[in-house]
Amino acid sequence: MTSSPAYRPDPKFMALGRDFSDPVDPADFPMTRLRFRNDRAAATVGLETLSDAAWIAAFGRFEPLPGNQPQPLAMRYHGHQFRSYNPDLGDGRGFLFAQLREQDSDRLLDLATKGSGQTPWSRQGDGRLTLKGGMREILAASLLEALGVPTSRAFSLVETGEDLQRGDEPSPTRSAVLTRLSHSHIRFGTFQRQAYFERPDLITVLVDHAVETYYPHLADAPDRPAVLMRAVVEASARLLAGWMAAGFVHGVLNTDNMVITGESFDYGPWRFLPRNDPNFTAAYFDHSGLYSFGRQPEAVFWNLQQLAACLTLVTDQAGLLDALNGFSDAYRDALRAAMLRRLALKPRDLATDMNLVSAAFKALAAGGDTLRWEPFFFDWFGGSASEGRAMAGPRAALYGEEAFADFRRRLAEFEPDRPERLDHPIFAQPDPEELLIEHVEALWAPIASQDDWSPLHAKLDRIEAARRAYGFGDDGAENNAV
Ligand code: AMP
Ligand code: MG
Numbered sequence: 001m002t003s004s005p006a007y008r009p010d011p012k013f014m015a016l017g018r019d020f021s022d023p024v025d026p027a028d029f030p031m032t033r034l035r036f037r038n039d040r041a042a043a044t045v046g047l048e049t050l051s052d053a054a055w056i057a058a059f060g061r062f063e064p065l066p067g068n069q070p071q072p073l074a075m076r077y078h079g080h081q082f083r084s085y086n087p088d089l090g091d092g093r094g095f096l097f098a099q100l101r102e103q104d105s106d107r108l109l110d111l112a113t114k115g116s117g118q119t120p121w122s123r124q125g126d127g128r129l130t131l132k133g134g135m136r137e138i139l140a141a142s143l144l145e146a147l148g149v150p151t152s153r154a155f156s157l158v159e160t161g162e163d164l165q166r167g168d169e170p171s172p173t174r175s176a177v178l179t180r181l182s183h184s185h186i187r188f189g190t191f192q193r194q195a196y197f198e199r200p201d202l203i204t205v206l207v208d209h210a211v212e213t214y215y216p217h218l219a220d221a222p223d224r225p226a227v228l229m230r231a232v233v234e235a236s237a238r239l240l241a242g243w244m245a246a247g248f249v250h251g252v253l254n255t256d257n258m259v260i261t262g263e264s265f266d267y268g269p270w271r272f273l274p275r276n277d278p279n280f281t282a283a284y285f286d287h288s289g290l291y292s293f294g295r296q297p298e299a300v301f302w303n304l305q306q307l308a309a310c311l312t313l314v315t316d317q318a319g320l321l322d323a324l325n326g327f328s329d330a331y332r333d334a335l336r337a338a339m340l341r342r343l344a345l346k347p348r349d350l351a352t353d354m355n356l357v358s359a360a361f362k363a364l365a366a367g368g369d370t371l372r373w374e375p376f377f378f379d380w381f382g383g384s385a386s387e388g389r390a391m392a393g394p395r396a397a398l399y400g401e402e403a404f405a406d407f408r409r410r411l412a413e414f415e416p417d418r419p420e421r422l423d424h425p426i427f428a429q430p431d432p433e434e435l436l437i438e439h440v441e442a443l444w445a446p447i448a449s450q451d452d453w454s455p456l457h458a459k460l461d462r463i464e465a466a467r468r469a470y471g472f473g474d475d476g477a478e479n480n481a482v
Contacts, residue, residue, distance in 0.1 A: 002054065007046030008101040009067035010108055012213060013075075019202050020190070021073035024095055027117025027127065029177070031161025032060030035131075035453065036138055040464075041153045041181050045100045045109060059097075059156035059179045062116065068098040074119035078196055079189030079256030080306060082290055087196055089189060089256050090121030093128060096185060108213055110185050111155060114266075115177040128164050131157075131174035132444055133268070135456065139443070140248075140267040141180070142463045143435050148341055148472025149242035150235075152182035152265035168284065183263045184214055188307040189256035195310035203314050210260050225311040226319030228260070233304055233323050234330045235262025240300045241334035244293075245342045247273035247373035251282030253291045253299040255306050272435050273373045276364035301327055341472055344382040344421065345414040356414065359407040366403035371395065378432035381470075382416040389422075394430050424469035433459075433466045 013021065034052055037059075042048035047065075050058065057063045064070055072095035078087050098111040114137070115129025138154040145151050156179040163172035186206070194202040203225075211224050221227040239262040243250060250257070251269040259265065269283040278294025286292070291299055304327060308320040332354070339357045340347055347353055364376055379390040379399070387408075390399055399408070426432070443459055446452035467473070 002049050002051070003066065004046040004049045006043075006103045007066075009065060009098065010101055011067075011069045011099045012108060012209070013096060013099060013110075014069050014073060016205065016209060019076070019194075019199075020206070021075045021091075021096065022120050023071040024074045024119045025117070026062040026072060026095075026113075027160075027177075029060065029158075029160035029162065029175075031159065032056050033159045033161070034060070034156075035134075035159050035176065036154065036157040038153060038155050038181070041155055044103050045181065046103065055156065056158060059111075060158035060160070060177065062097055062113075065098045065100075065111075068100070069096070072097050072113075072116070074121055075185055075190070076121070076193055077187050077189035077256050078193040079187065079254050080192075080303070081254045081256075082286070082288075083302075085192075085196075087193075088121070088123055091119055092122040092125050093117070093119070095119065097179065107183055110182050111179055112182060112185050113177055113179050115160070115175065126164065128160075128162065128175050129178055130164055130166055130169055131159055131176040131447070132169055134176040134178040135444060135447065136270070136440060137178055137180070137267040138456075138460070139435055139440060139463075140270050142460055142467075143272070143433065144242075144246060144248060144264060146433070146463050146467035146470060146472075147242070147246045147248075148338070148470070149246050149248065150183075150239055150261075150263045152180045152263055155179045155181040180265065182259075182265050183261045184210075184259050185265075186210055186214075186260050187256045188258050188260070188303055188310075189254075191307055191310040192255060195313055198313075200313040203310060207311070207314065214261050223315055223319050225315040226323060229304075229308055229311055229320050229323035230326060232260050232262065232307060233327050234334075235260070236300050236304055237327060237330035238262055238334040238338075239264055240297055240331060241338040243296060244335060245338035247276075247293070249273065249280060249282040249291070249293045250296070251286070251291055253296065253303065255303045258300070258303050260307075271437060274436050275367065275369060275372055276361065297331060340414075340417075342377045343380055343411070343414075344385075344417050344419070345411075346417045348414065352410075352413070356407075356410045359410050363404050363407035366401070367398060371398060372434065372436075374432050374434045378427075380411060381427065382419045382422050383411045383414045385416040385419040385422055386427075387412075389427065418471065421469060421471050424465075426465055426469045433463050 039048045074091040074095045076090050079089050094113045096112045118127035134157045141151050141154045158177050160175045162175035164175050165171045207225050215231050218227045249271045257266045271282040279292050281289045281292045336353045443456045
């Protein structure tokens with residue numbers, strides 16, 4: 001295997017030992033056909049130089065990477081699923097494969113899988129992932145990244161040649177193993193498991209690991225659990241704001257699907273909003289709408305409370321309460337930043353900015369069924385700098401209506417941020433890249449019927465062009481976690 005000098009293995013998690021994970025073997029798949037490799041992500045960890053054969057050995061066969069974990073580790077965790085505590089969770093179809101440093105940031109990243117075989121935590125499950133599920137995770141992660149939402153990246157998808165039975169796909173359906181590159185897989189549920197077994201000693205071990213690895217600038221704080229809690233509150237508020245500005249519904253905001261770095265991951269029944277609809281629900285099994293678009297703030301806060309409850313076993317309540325009480329301000333600030341970023345505007349004062357945020361949500365609501373979420377932000381990118389584009393584009397008649405007057409008047413008072421971005425050719429097109437359910441299905445159909453992957457790859461190329469055009473990653477937006 002030929003990695004580049006940028007490859008820096010640092011398998012820290014395994015040092016925590018058997019209280020936190022179990023060594024497992026990957027499934028021996030009948031086939032390993034490479035379907036997607038993310039060379040841009042690979043270049044950030046020095047793995048873009050791998051030949052396809054070496055790539056498949058690593059991300060289809062899971063032969064250890066040099067200097068990395070000798071064996072995959074199924075991570076132990078519990079969690080609340082739809083508010084019910086489940087002590088039988090854990091990596092049931094995935095594992096942590098390797099850990100390595102990101103080139104520029106020095107962040108510790110995980111290479112972890114979905115669909116790599118059974119583990120002690122599989123319960124009745126087959127340990128597998130459907131090919132369509134893998135494709136859906138690639139799509140979600142790509143567009144969220146382009147929209148500036150902190151997210152894991154889809155790193156590799158290898159088709160594995162098995163027939164799977166699933167209730168939510170025409171079956172038998174094809175199998176695959178996905179590898180994601182993510183900023184930690186330490187879930188809220190990782191703490192919950194140790195609290196459940198009444199092991200404050202192990203919660204302390206985990207707090208120390210989390211602070212030293214992901215928030216080292218907080219390592220000298222006298223009350224590590226409280227400062228960790230505060231950092232997780234802030235990171236989670238930023239993630240939440242990112243989803244809300246992106247019109248993204250994660251779908252399954254269980255405590256095992258949130259990590260302490262505030263990175264979005266584990267994309268199952270996700271949806272992007274077709275239009276502004278707070279009741280929009282992504283998962284067909286979410287009958288009560290618990291994780292609907294408009295209830296995501298409540299879901300994130302509820303999950304943060306569960307994490308704080310675990311930390312009460314190792315520190316005083318006061319500091320934890322203080323951290324939780326910071327959530328609404330943190331969310332407001334993050335939403336302000338996320339909406340201004342999406343609209344490519346320079347901030348003004350808090351009240352003016354928040355009035356614009358409300359006006360934007362009202363305008364989106366006023367657009368009803370005819371105004372989709374994504375085109376609204378695309379049309380008004382740069383505010384006044386886009387007035388001409390918006391009022392000559394396909395949605396001009398709508399924007400001329402009285403219901404948009406307040407939004408447009410407020411928008412005009414803001415200065416565009418880096419308006420030269422509008423020179424990118426994508427802004428000369430009538431519509432932005434979107435990933436509504438019909439788009440996802442239309443990308444899957446040719447793969448299912450003719451094994452034609454070209455529409456998917458063309459779509460990913462267009463999302464990548466959008467990412468560059470929007471330039472959301474280049475504005476120095478801070479993230480506390482390293
Ligand atoms: P998720 O909803 O994907 O976050 O998964 C919730 C739990 O179910 C985790 O413990 C998963 O590992 C487990 N799980 C989901 N699907 C399967 C499967 N096909 N085989 C084994 N475990 C699974
Ligand atoms: Mg999960």
